[in-house]
């Protein structure tokens with residue numbers, strides 16, 4: 001039986017890593033991920049979780065340990081944030097290229113400089129091309145659910161890729177929310193034992209991670225690109241399986257009040273919840289506003305996004321990171337999605353909530369007003385940073 | 391089954407792993423060579439230092455008693471480490487003709 005309890009999202013995620021019977025956790029503490037790994041190390045120290053907790057001197061080492069333990073066939077979890085994720089950078093590509101199904105929680109935080117411990121998505125956006133499955137949670141329940149699902153998908157032999165579960169630092173990691181905590185039996189029924197496609201075995205020696213000479217590298221990249229793209233099928237299938245087991249259905253792209261909407265706003269992560277409240281308020285006044293909530297970041301769900309937007313003529317895109325000197329990452333992906341489509345919306349770009357800047361309902365009202373003005377025939381404004389003092 | 395040296399992308403092992411132990415032997419590094427080691431048997435004291443230092447492991451003493459070391463040219467890549475390390479400087483590197 002699942003239990004309804006109040007838990008901080010970080011503790012909830014740590015608890016389900018226990019329910020998933022992780023064999024190895026290797027991590028380096030960094031704000032705002034700290035509570036996850038603190039709680040896991042307590043669980044291991046108290047004997048509640050039969051796992052090896054490998055403390056390391058850096059995130060580079062943490063991800064390197066994960067690489068080795070998954071290669072040896074151990075179910076492996078890590079968590080990080082911001083500078084920590086950046087320090088893992090080179091190993092992130094290797095873990096996915098070697099098809100090693102690590103599950104990692106990313107407590108999204110801005111990147112320095114200036115030094116900031118607060119929330120935005122600049123850490124994960126800088127890791128767009130790591131070749132992992134990357135997904136976003138909007139609340140504590142989703143963070144714990146997607147962690148359980150993450151192991152199932154990562155270890156699916158058709159996929160065998162690492163999975164990053166993103167949830168917003170502080171906004172989620174440090175907030176106590178009511179959650180439905182599943183019981184051990186249902187988690188274990190949902191999550192079969194880890195059967196790796198390949199493992200390090202002294203009796204059957206193989207070489208993982210050899211040099212890819214020019215005759216091999218291109219083919220290796222194509223194989224990686226293909227398996228990540230094709231993981232879309234198993235992603236949808238395992239999310240459906242999750243819904244059957246636990247009653248909560250997640251989709252690569254979700255919508256809110258989109259059916260009759262005249263304008264849509266696209267969000268990722270926790271701000272999707274504030275956005276829903278903002279839409280409710282405007283709907284009461286008769287404004288036909290809807291939301292597109294992009295949950296799956298990689299593989300990018302092009303078709304779902306096209307379907308979700310449908311014939312709606314104006315689409316606002318909220319980016320939680322900037323790309324200095326270029327288009328913001330989410331907006332650039334969204335525009336690329338529609339470029340070749342006959343039916344494509346006018347895209348209005350907003351940068352929102354950088355480095356922990358609050359995004360109150362009034363900011364959403366401002367964005368909605370801009371989108372409605374474009375819908376009435378106004379010009380598409382230049383990309384705007386919301387809440388900037390000018 | 392031997393892995394092809396130029397597989398299609400669909401033929402690569404998962405994660406580009408090498409699943410056949412010892413298959414490095416299939417890589418004929420001798421193709422890389424632009425110079426080859428030549429031994430001066432008058433100076434060689436048969437100490438075996440060249441055998442130890444050769445990164446390809448391709449220098450061998452013959453089976454017979456009193457034989458001198460020589461390089462397997464299928465694998466000798468011409469790096470000249472043996473010539474550098476030999477204590478009696480009895481190995482000379484000779485340019486390969488095209």
Ligand code: SF4
Pocket residue numbers: 429433434435436437438439440441459475476477478479480481
């Ligand atoms: S290192 Fe020089 S002297 Fe020693 S065995 Fe080799 S060639 Fe002969």
Ligand code: SF4
Pocket residue numbers: 426427443444445446447448449461465466467468469470471472473
């Ligand atoms: S040249 Fe290099 S590869 Fe060739 S025998 Fe000497 S040490 Fe070995």
